[in-house]
Amino acid sequence: MNNPYVPFKLPIINVTEETDIDYTFRFKSDINPQNGQFLEISIPGVGEAPISISDFGDGYLDMTIRRVGKLTDEVFELKEGDYLFARGPYGNGFNLEDYKGKDLVIVAGGTGLAPVKSIVNYFYEHIEELKSFKLIIGFKSPKDILFNEEIEKWKNKINVILTVDNGDENWKGNTGLITKYIPKINEEDYNQTEVIIVGPPIMMKFASLEFLNNNFPEEKIWVSFERKMSCGIGKCGHCKIDETYVCLEGPVFNYTKAKNLID
Incomplete structure (x- = not known):
């Protein structure tokens, strides 16, 4: 019987510096996750944390990681040829079939772009599967923007609106809150x-x-919860809200469920 707490190695193929505190790590992997799922990554003797899978393909997967503490400080010291440990993938992701043949609107703020990046890339390559695609992205400032090169590429096929809360003297784009x-x-x-x-x-x-005030139906809205999911398998209870284990039923929820998940 396999022990679900025993991790496997993820070798690092390359590291891309997105911002001063956000790096995208590409790992050699045959995992075929669902869009929006996460892995529990770890370094023995340091710690473990849930990280969303930002993209994946034949023989690789990407995770965009923010430097925020003890574990990620150590992760940021890793380079091509090194590895870390991982468990998963875990959670309930986005079902692409729900969006095919529809007008799709994705609203992503800050690092929230990472969990939906694989969806954006999928429909960029299969744009004919949607009636239309609008991507609205917001960041605090120009220096916080993730995936700059890919955003420029997405504009070729997708209606992309990029905004920052606060621009600078060199910023010529949109400013203001994403709403x-x-x-x-x-x-x-x-x-x-x-x-x-x-x-x-x-x-x-x-x-x-903003959507609900326009009488847009609740059941047409999907969200993803960023929450401390320690075990990933519904045993530790760290992510539990009332009777809902976010690591099992989420992190992706329909708004009809999510609206009642209040700490």
Whole structure:
């Protein structure tokens, strides 16, 4: 019988510096996860943490990691040829079939872009599977923008709106909170539109309200919870909200469920 707590090695293929505190690590891997799932990554003697899978393909997977503490300090010292340990993938992800043939709107704030990056890349390569695709991305400042080169590439096929809360003297793009750019959807388009919102909790709250205030149906909104998921298999209870284990039923939830998940 396999022990679900025993991790496996993930060799590092390369490391991309996105910002001063956000690096994307590409690992050699045959894992075929669901979009939006996560891994528990670890370094023995240092610690373990849940990290979203930001992209994956034949023989590799990517994780975009922010330097925020003891474990990630050590992860940022790793380089090509090194490895870390991982368990998973875990959780309930996004089902791409829910969005095919629809008008898709993705609203992503800050590092919330990472969990949906694989969805964006999939539909970029299969744009004919959507009626339309609008991607609204917000960051605190220009220096916090992730995936700059890919964002520019996405603009070739996707309606991309990129905004920053606070620009600088060199910033020529949009400024203002991400909610400023959320579209008004006509009632006759409700049934053919799906919305994904991922980012900090306060951002997801007000972005969702922008759609709901336009009478957009709750069941057409999907969110992903960034929450401390320690074991990943519903045993430790760290991620539990009332009777819901986020690591098992989430991190992806329909808004009809998510609206009641309050700490």
